[in-house]
Amino acid sequence: LHPITVADVGEHALIANIRSRLTMPSWVVVGPGDDAAVLRPERGTLEVVTTDAQVEGIHFDRRFVPPEAIGHRALAVNLSDLAAMGGRPRAALLSLILPDRLTVDDLNGILDGLVSLASRHGTVLIGGNITRSPGPLVVDVTVLGTVRPRKALTRSGARPGDIVYVTGWLGDAAVGLKRLRSGAGAAEALTGCDVDRFLRPEPRVRAGVLLGQNRVATSCMDLSDGLADGVRQVAEASGVGIVLDGAVLPLSSSVKNWHEQHGGNPLDTALSGGEDYELMFTVRPRKHGALRGVRQRMGDLPITRIGVVTKARDLLVAASGDTRVLPAGFQHFR
Amino acid sequence: LHPITVADVGEHALIANIRSRLTMPSWVVVGPGDDAAVLRPERGTLEVVTTDAQVEGIHFDRRFVPPEAIGHRALAVNLSDLAAMGGRPRAALLSLILPDRLTVDDLNGILDGLVSLASRHGTVLIGGNITRSPGPLVVDVTVLGTVRPRKALTRSGARPGDIVYVTGWLGDAAVGLKRLRSGAGAAEALTGCDVDRFLRPEPRVRAGVLLGQNRVATSCMDLSDGLADGVRQVAEASGVGIVLDGAVLPLSSSVKNWHEQHGGNPLDTALSGGEDYELMFTVRPRKHGALRGVRQRMGDLPITRIGVVTKARDLLVAASGDTRVLPAGFQHFR
Numbered sequence: 001l002h003p004i005t006v007a008d009v010g011e012h013a014l015i016a017n018i019r020s021r022l023t024m025p026s027w028v029v030v031g032p033g034d035d036a037a038v039l040r041p042e043r044g045t046l047e048v049v050t051t052d053a054q055v056e057g058i059h060f061d062r063r064f065v066p067p068e069a070i071g072h073r074a075l076a077v078n079l080s081d082l083a084a085m086g087g088r089p090r091a092a093l094l095s096l097i098l099p100d101r102l103t104v105d106d107l108n109g110i111l112d113g114l115v116s117l118a119s120r121h122g123t124v125l126i127g128g129n130i131t132r133s134p135g136p137l138v139v140d141v142t143v144l145g146t147v148r149p150r151k152a153l154t155r156s157g158a159r160p161g162d163i164v165y166v167t168g169w170l171g172d173a174a175v176g177l178k179r180l181r182s183g184a185g186a187a188e189a190l191t192g193c194d195v196d197r198f199l200r201p202e203p204r205v206r207a208g209v210l211l212g213q214n215r216v217a218t219s220c221m222d223l224s225d226g227l228a229d230g231v232r233q234v235a236e237a238s239g240v241g242i243v244l245d246g247a248v249l250p251l252s253s254s255v256k257n258w259h260e261q262h263g264g265n266p267l268d269t270a271l272s273g274g275e276d277y278e279l280m281f282t283v284r285p286r287k288h289g290a291l292r293g294v295r296q297r298m299g300d301l302p303i304t305r306i307g308v309v310t311k312a313r314d315l316l317v318a319a320s321g322d323t324r325v326l327p328a329g330f331q332h333f334r
Numbered sequence: 335l336h337p338i339t340v341a342d343v344g345e346h347a348l349i350a351n352i353r354s355r356l357t358m359p360s361w362v363v364v365g366p367g368d369d370a371a372v373l374r375p376e377r378g379t380l381e382v383v384t385t386d387a388q389v390e391g392i393h394f395d396r397r398f399v400p401p402e403a404i405g406h407r408a409l410a411v412n413l414s415d416l417a418a419m420g421g422r423p424r425a426a427l428l429s430l431i432l433p434d435r436l437t438v439d440d441l442n443g444i445l446d447g448l449v450s451l452a453s454r455h456g457t458v459l460i461g462g463n464i465t466r467s468p469g470p471l472v473v474d475v476t477v478l479g480t481v482r483p484r485k486a487l488t489r490s491g492a493r494p495g496d497i498v499y500v501t502g503w504l505g506d507a508a509v510g511l512k513r514l515r516s517g518a519g520a521a522e523a524l525t526g527c528d529v530d531r532f533l534r535p536e537p538r539v540r541a542g543v544l545l546g547q548n549r550v551a552t553s554c555m556d557l558s559d560g561l562a563d564g565v566r567q568v569a570e571a572s573g574v575g576i577v578l579d580g581a582v583l584p585l586s587s588s589v590k591n592w593h594e595q596h597g598g599n600p601l602d603t604a605l606s607g608g609e610d611y612e613l614m615f616t617v618r619p620r621k622h623g624a625l626r627g628v629r630q631r632m633g634d635l636p637i638t639r640i641g642v643v644t645k646a647r648d649l650l651v652a653a654s655g656d657t658r659v660l661p662a663g664f665q666h667f668r
Contacts, residue, residue, distance in 0.1 A: 036384035135469020
């Protein structure tokens with residue numbers, strides 16, 4: 001009696017199982033189960049589209065990332081990209097590449113995590129694809145959303161004099177991952193918020209939409225590959241420099257505690273850790289009042305001023321009376 | 335001096351390389367290189383969306399499928415799904431999951447194949463994602479297109495008395511794959527049209543659009559997993575039966591020759607071979623005249639009458655004076 005695997009059940013039954021969980025709104029003209037999905041576009045909006053994959057052995061380790069977190073993350077990284085454009089998510093496509101040995105229970109866990117996050121953000125799973133993998137489990141998601149004309153936030157709009165802000169906290173996910181790696185197999189016992197921020201990052205959808213609607217931000221991107229990478233990408237796309245104030249980066253007590261126990265510099269974790277899925281954005285100084293309005297509507301989510309955009313195209317971080325060149329961010333194959 | 339691999343070059347340079355090949359039309363408000371792409375929808379249309387992955391070791395074997403064919407196939411299977419809905423393709427997202435050892439030359443070949451097919455079908459590569467694979471090469475594509483309201487073709491509209499048709503030829507891809515497998519390593523020498531039909535299937539985009547526009551077809555699907563699977567899916571979705579005339583299935587001389595040399599029944603190849611990416615569709619008898627109009631505008635692509643839709647929910651194939659139950663089609667994990 002071994003646990004039932006996806007190979008035991010077969011493609012058609014797996015698809016039927018997924019379809020049975022879903023209910024379609026009226027704007028889905030043809031939902032899952034046909035050759036393609038058909039949607040009625042939302043009037044007066046532009047469409048925002050993005051895709052991002054979670055690959056076993058690269059983005060997650062199944063020894064300490066439970067199935068439901070894999071599903072959550074696979075959608076969250078896409079919602080975060082959409083949020084960074086000021087987009088409101090609407091629909092998702094799920095491309096599953098599954099090893100034969102994956103159990104149906106684990107697949108259901110992945111779906112639970114994905115569908116639960118989707119429904120919290122008004123996102124409908126409209127279709128997808130299932131195929132076999134001869135190697136790792138891959139969960140590849142495409143998200144479609146909407147943005148009002150001229151409200152899309154890009155990476156290229158930062159101008160000298162703009163103030164640089166970031167939502168939430170930096171470094172938690174990196175510390176959470178370190179904690180999970182060191183205690184692999186005992187994930188249940190690790191209930192720190194850093195661990196949870198790695199396993200179940202909360203995409204800043206509402207923040208992105210508010211920043212776009214009010215035309216508060218001149219540029220925006222999400223910090224999937226760390227703050228240093230974000231700064232570099234926005235500066236490059238905008239043709240500007242950025243100076244960060246290392247002393248004010250928002251570090252949680254969890255990040256500080258970890259470094260007090262294990263050494264190392266929390267600033268490095270904040271700059272290069274990655275996977276925080278916070279939004280970094282730039283604001284013209286005269287838009288300060290409008291930003292206050294966004295803050296009020298954002299509830300508990302902090303927004304921290306972390307630097308300034310400069311004409312000189314240097315990327316610097318000032319800390320402890322010293323100014324140094326920004327470290328490189330994470331990139332795949334490097 | 336080893337060939338340059340994707341691991342040598344790094345994610346950012348790979349993305350820059352892809353972006354440099356692309357030109358964006360005016361309806362792409364934000365193209366590749368930002369967190370997400372932003373598109374202006376086409377007025378008065380519904381949106382059609384589909385996703386499909388090509389996985390090394392499952393869908394292709396790199397020993398006899400050249401990189402350019404991998405790219406072609408990855409897009410073609412999606413365009414075929416869109417065609418089956420009567421959709422006109424517009425934009426594609428490319429999710430690449432690449433082993434470190436993949437050479438930059440091979441990646442360029444994949445892109446060549448994909449971009450070349452895309453431009454022939456007016457499809458713009460608007461974005462995507464690149465990540466590492468610890469195992470197989472995966473090329474996962476999402477295609478967005480348009481269809482006029484009430485012109486979408488589904489699997490569920492077949493009614494008793496409808497005539498069943500298929501475009502093109504059946505079994506070529508299966509024979510082509512057999513030929514490639516038996517002569518692995520000598521792909522250049524194999525120039526048979528069956529081999530080409532496996533490596534570079536031509537999605538029936540124009541046929542699908544014409545069938546949808548004229549409201550000729552009551553149902554339609556593409557034959558990715560073989561005619562038997564297609565018949566089964568349409569019959570199930572429509573709540574009907576289908577009787578095929580095995581004597582009239584469109585077999586190319588290539589399929590007939592192969593079976594003359596190697597034995598076996600060409601009918602089985604036509605029914606269960608799969609990967610032909612032809613369209614199977616059903617037409618009410620009184621729409622015969624409208625179908626003639628579609629035929630005329632389809633040029634050289636044959637359309638063959640292969641069966642009839644029945645009220646009795648049996649799936650049968652009549653051949654050589656005998657009627658038998660339809661074999662099962664291909665499904666993953668089975």
